[in-house]
Every structure is written in structure tokens, then in C-alpha cells.
Amino acid sequence: QVQLVQSGAEVTKPGSSVKVSCKTSGGTFSSYVISWVRQAPGQGFEWMGGIIPELNAAHYAQKFQGRVTFTADESTSTAYMELSSLRSEDTALYYCARDYRDFHESRGVFGSWGQGTLVSVSS
Amino acid sequence: HSALTQPASVSGSPGQSITIPCTGTSNDVGAYNYVSWYQQHPGTPPKLLIYDVYNRPSGVSDRFSGSKSGNTASLTISGLQAEDEADYYCASYTKTSIRLFGGGTKLTVL
Numbered sequence: 026q027v028q029l030v031q032s033g034a035e036v037t038k039p040g041s042s043v044k045v046s047c048k049t050s051g052g053t054f055s056s057y058v059i060s061w062v063r064q065a066p067g068q069g070f071e072w073m074g075g076i077i078p079e080l081n082a083a084h085y086a087q088k089f090q091g092r093v094t095f096t097a098d099e100s101t102s103t104a105y106m107e108l109s110s111l112r113s114e115d116t117a118l119y120y121c122a123r124d125y126r127d128f129h130e131s132r133g134v135f136g137s138w139g140q141g142t143l144v145s146v147s148s
Numbered sequence: 149h150s151a152l153t154q155p156a157s158v159s160g161s162p163g164q165s166i167t168i169p170c171t172g173t174s175n176d177v178g179a180y181n182y183v184s185w186y187q188q189h190p191g192t193p194p195k196l197l198i199y200d201v202y203n204r205p206s207g208v209s210d211r212f213s214g215s216k217s218g219n220t221a222s223l224t225i226s227g228l229q230a231e232d233e234a235d236y237y238c239a240s241y242t243k244t245s246i247r248l249f250g251g252g253t254k255l256t257v258l
Contacts (some may be wrong), residue, residue: 062246069151070237070249086246117252125199132182133239133247136192136205 029050029121030141036145042109045142047121054102055079058124058131061095061106064141065119071117076104077128111146118143152177152238152250159256165226168253170238171219176248178219182241185214185223188252189234197236198223225255233257 032046047059060075074085074105078097084092089108096105104121118141153171159191160166170177170185170208174251177183181201186194196205198214213224213230225232 054221061229062249069252070239072239072249086243120193125196125205132180132200133196133241134184134196134199135186135239136196136199138195141193 027123027137029123029137031119031121031139031142034143034145036147037111039146039148041086041111041146042107043111043144044105044107045119045121045144047104047106049102049104049123052123052137053127054097055099056129057129058128059095059097060122060124060133060135061093062120062122062135064120066113068117070120072133073106075124077131078104078129082118088145099131106146111144114144116146117146150248152240152248154236154238154250154253156254157254159258160225160228161258162228162230164228164253165224166228167221168225168236168238168255170221170223170240170250172221172240172248173219175244176219176240176242177216177221179243180241181216182237183214183216183221184189185212186237186239187232187234188237194237228257230257 058075068103076083076095083095121139123134123137125134185198188194
């Protein structure tokens with residue numbers, strides 16, 4: 026059973042950065058896309074992009090290009106998402122999600138999800 | 149890319165069947181059979197119900213089924229039960245390799 030455990034809630038100020046971690050266990054880490062998806066309060070989901078750990082290859086949604094960085098540490102099976110230049114509209118629950126199939130067949134099917142990390146941006 | 153279109157809410161009585169549509173374009177839903185559906189209960193992460201339009205992961209009840217016609221995919225829940233009350237989201241792979249979600253549908257079991 027694949028499990029994804031994310032870091033705790035963050036309270037940040039506008040203009041700052043936040044880094045969220047996502048530690049996986051119970052399955053293969055390196056060959057599966059880890060995506061980051063956010064959910065603003067009372068809203069739907071927004072895909073931010075994903076990373077293939079064994080290739081260190083990241084794909085970012087255009088909206089977040091230049092402001093978000095995904096990294097992965099294969100030695101600890103942990104993925105990271107860093108979002109900079111935070112604004113109030115970035116207040117959301119941030120999820121990591123592992124693809125259902127390995128990256129060769131990855132087509133955006135999110136098979137396992139972390140518990141979510143609440144990032145609050147307020148002055 | 150705009151979000152996929154879902155009705156904000158649907159409702160049904162126990163034992164009935166309901167269908168939730170998810171409308172996209174020829175660049176996403178209509179382009180490939182890579183539509184998935186997720187169930188989210190309050191305060192919990194989403195759960196994968198359907199992938200590749202029709203397929204259920206092991207452990208998902210066969211009361212949940214998926215279909216697609218043109219640019220619209222649909223999730224059908226048959227034999228509605230109280231525990232099916234939740235939010236449901238569709239998602240699609242797109243021609244530009246981005247992933248799009250629907251706005252979500254709140255299912256109320258009357």
C-alpha cells in the first residue's frame with residue numbers, strides 16, 4: 026500500500042517562499058510521477074505540475090512557471106515543492122499525488138494522495 | 149486550458165442511479181481515453197474511482213462506472229448509498245500533456 030505523508034501546515038507572509046515535502050513509502054518512488062495539486066478553500070483542484078524522480082525531470086503548469094520548483098530525493102523517497110513570491114491567492118491545501126502507473130504510461134491518473142498541507146498566506 | 153465543466157450539484161435517493169457529466173474539448177476529454185474520476189469526502193484527500201474512462205482500480209465498488217461520448221465523459225453511480233454523499237471530480241490528460249480537473253460536483257443522497 027503506497028503512502029504519501031506531507032509536511033505540516035505553514036503560515037507565511039506575502040512575498041515569501043514555502044517548501045512542502047512529501048515522503049512516500051510502500052511502493053516504488055523513482056519511476057512514478059509525483060504531481061502537486063492544490064485546492065483553494067471551497068474550490069476545486071488545480072494541477073501545478075509533476076516530477077519524475079529518476080530522471081529529475083519536472084513539468085510545470087504554465088500558470089506557475091518561474092515561481093514553483095519541484096525536486097526529489099531518491100535516497101529518502103521524498104519529493105518537494107517550493108513556491109515563491111507568495112500572495113494571498115496562494116492560500117490553499119497543497120497535495121502531492123503519485124501516478125497510478127509508472128512514468129512510461131503516465132497519463133495523469135492520480136492513484137495515491139498525501140494528506141494535504143495547508144499553506145496560509147497573510148500579512 | 150479552462151477547467152472541465154461539471155454540474156455544481158446532483159442528488160438522488162438511496163437505491164437510485166445518478167450520472168455526473170464532465171465536459172471538455174477536443175484537446176482534452178475528446179482527445180484521448182485518459183479521463184479519471186475521484187471521490188472526496190470532507191476533510192480527506194481524493195480517492196481514485198475510475199481511470200482511462202472505464203476502468204476501476206481494485207477495491208472500488210462496481211456500482212461506480214465510467215463512460216465517454218465525444219467531449220463529454222460521465223460517471224454513473226448505481227444503487228446509491230448514504231456513504232456515496234461526497235464531492236466528485238473528473239480529470240483529463242490533454243494534448244499539451246497538462247492535467248485538467250473539473251470544478252467538482254457535490255452529490256447529495258436524499
